Amino acid sequence: MTLASETTTTTATTTATATATTVQLRLPDGWFTVCDLSLLMPGRGVAALLPDGHQVALFLDHTGRMYAIDNRDPFSGAAVLSRGLTGTHQGHPFVASPLLKQRFDLESGQCLDDETVRAATYEVRAR
Numbered sequence: 001m002t003l004a005s006e007t008t009t010t011t012a013t014t015t016a017t018a019t020a021t022t023v024q025l026r027l028p029d030g031w032f033t034v035c036d037l038s039l040l041m042p043g044r045g046v047a048a049l050l051p052d053g054h055q056v057a058l059f060l061d062h063t064g065r066m067y068a069i070d071n072r073d074p075f076s077g078a079a080v081l082s083r084g085l086t087g088t089h090q091g092h093p094f095v096a097s098p099l100l101k102q103r104f105d106l107e108s109g110q111c112l113d114d115e116t117v118r119a120a121t122y123e124v125r126a127r
Contacts, residue, residue, distance in 0.1 A: 020126030023058060025068055027051070027122075034058065037126055040066065045082035045095065047071050056122060057082035059106060061093060067106035068122035073097045074111070081119070 023040065024031045027050070034048045040060035048056050055071035071079045076099045084095040089112055094103040103112040104119050111117040
């Protein structure tokens with residue numbers, strides 16, 4: 001059975017649709033199903049293990065947009081970004097590390113508090 005889905009995919013975000021059931025990330029060898037869409041709650045992060053052993057932090061905002069960013073905090077090295085607080089700064093969604101509170105733009109991965117630091121982001125879609 002194939003589900004029809006009207007998703008639009010951008011660099012690090014996509015909008016979840018009513019017919020979608022899973023979350024997928026674009027990896028170098030194609031799309032990888034990460035988890036069930038029902039596991040994402042607006043404003044709360046979810047950590048997922050990728051096939052290469054890295055972790056990704058997934059977020060869903062209150063408008064239904066999804067974001068995927070490396071779960072590893074570049075400052076501490078701890079896999080904690082999925083537990084960070086989310087917010088917006090000048091119209092850009094971010095997650096703040098629960099350890100040292102640096103904020104990372106969820107679309108680009110750019111640290112908003114230190115322009116020399118960036119976390120990897122992933123293209124994400126709902127299917």
